[in-house]
Amino acid sequence: MMTFGIMTLSMDSENSYIDEIARRAQSCEMECFRFLPSKIDPHSLQVQGKRFDPIGLQWIESEFTIPDIIYDRCFYGDDEHSKQCIPIVSWLKSRNDITFLGYGLPNKLELYDALKSSILAPYLPPSQPVTNCGIVLKELKTKNKLILKPINGSQGYGIYYVKKNEKTYHVKTEKQKNIISRIFPNEAKLIQWLQTLINQHKYMLQPYLELSNDELQPFDIRLLLQKNEQGSWVERGRGIRKGNTGGLLSNLSAGGSVINFASWATTLSSTKYDYICNELEYIITNLPNVLEKEFMPLFELGVDIGIAKNGSIWILDVNSKPGRKVLFHTQPDITETLYQAPLLYGKYISLSGIQERKRYYEKTLSH
Template identity: 50%
Template sequence: MSSFGIMTLSLENEKSYITEIAKFGEATGFNVYQFVPSSYNPLTEKVSGKVFDKDKNAWYKQDFPIPDFLYDRCYYQDDAHSRQCKNIVEWLKQKEDTVFIGNGLPNKLKLYDVLKASKLNAYIPKSKPVLSAEELLEELSFVNPIMIKPINGSQGNGIYFIKEQNSCIHVRTDKKAKHVEHIFSDKEKFSRWLAQLLQKNDYFSQVYLPLCTAQKQPFDIRALLQKNEQNTWEIVEKGIRLGTEGRIISNLSAGAAVIPFKEWLENAPYTMKSFIETEIDDILTTLPPILEQTFPALFELGVDIGITENGSLWILDVNSKPGRKVILQAYPDLSGKLYRAPLAYAAMLRDGQRRNSNEKTLFY
């Protein structure tokens, strides 16, 4: 059988998701492995990780050669271990005998530049790098309030709402179970705080968009897109993330609830519901070809779309390593399809139907 490797930054990451994938290994003709890229030993040309035993429904530690097909589920941060793993993964992408079932996207600002220059530019919030506290304060005098987000961020971490009010700077953020707010009485104190933040991560700014319900609950649409066994894109499903009142993000890690898209749309306050649904599907159909014209071939995308009170749509985020929680909670009957998908796509590539990464793919 062929070998299929799932790469993570820790063998403890995404355990349940990876195990569910592995259960489909035998049916699709794969032995399934998990490993951390930094475990690669150049002397033995092997990695240390785990192999799945279907009969015992268990993982066992093992050293093994780099698998034939790789699924990158590493969420890289700005730490030494992430950089080490990322360098090894980039090296693996150059190996002729290794096939990645999908490639990652660049940081959010590079992605912004591509989308802003595309036919989807009307749906992209204006963004720019945060280079200094002085520059952000100047921007705040024209755009108030404002959001800042980490360029390499994920899962809603490190997002700040900043507003100047009554000669003070109000800064709010969500940290999983709690909402945190700081009020800076003068701009010098705020500048020192922001300077320390910028030393840790690179940030970009966006105009604040009021993406919340009448009850002040933040919400957005999470769509999951994947390539099927015919190498064509599908909109797997769409779900709504509905956050807690007063929060600034609607991520599940911050306590958001999940609602199936159709159910939410039936009760949505918008007068042009059918138009909004059509517009969302047009965005999702147009997006993958735009990305694959610039970046290496992809396998899946998580797309977050926001809607303002007047029905305006905005693309908030595009992720090439999306989670499954929103779709699984809203549509549990799709679990088998979602868990089998990476292996089914790898099987298609293995069976000689792989296309050139520069070739345009169809949308189904």
């Protein structure tokens, strides 16, 4: 029987989602396991983890060989365990006897550099690395407002809005669902804060885009794309995420809420609705192919699309390990499809005998 492994950095990560996948494994003629990369013995290649018992419908502590197919749901931080696991996952991805559903994407800046020469370049906010404070000050002189993003960030963590006033500087962020605002009285104080920030993490800057609705709530469109059981890219669904009034983030982890795309669309004129749908279709049709030509094979993508007040449409983020909360909330009728999708695509890979292309230089660790 084919073995299907779900790999995480914690055995408490995404339990409900992983449990539902495991419950459906036997119907796809698969045996399901879950494990941590750090629990692989490099000598025996045995793994200490858990095997799903399809009769008792529970996880059982078990020792097993590395599964044939791996679904990577590792989310790395700056902690020691993440640093320990990154080279292990890199090693796993280099092995020809193991197939990953998807091999991930690089950091936001590398992703931008790859996409800016593609047909999707017009949808990308101009981005550049923040290697020193002078870069930020120079941009503020011409633009007055900008956004700072960690290149390895996720869920909106560590994003800052910076505005230059006549004599002062205004910095705003969101932490633990609260908006935190600070005024720096002069350039020297701003530089002191900036230097600390960029010493801790690698950052990029982008122009500030007016992406809020009429209630001054930041909002965006979340699209979920996946490969189906024939190996073809399909859109699973889309929803609208709204953040706190006056805030920066629409992420649910930052206190955002969701509404059904169709319900939101009723507030648009037919002309605007057609324009937005045509633009989304163009992005959806081209983005997966562009990414897979540039990087390694993928299974799923979460794509965040912003619509500015002037009508311009922007690709805000592309995530190769997306969540599903937006669709679970707005399209509960597709939950069964979402739980089955990793198994069915894994089965397709195995039965079709496809040896997905791999590159032995690793660009995919940040996600």
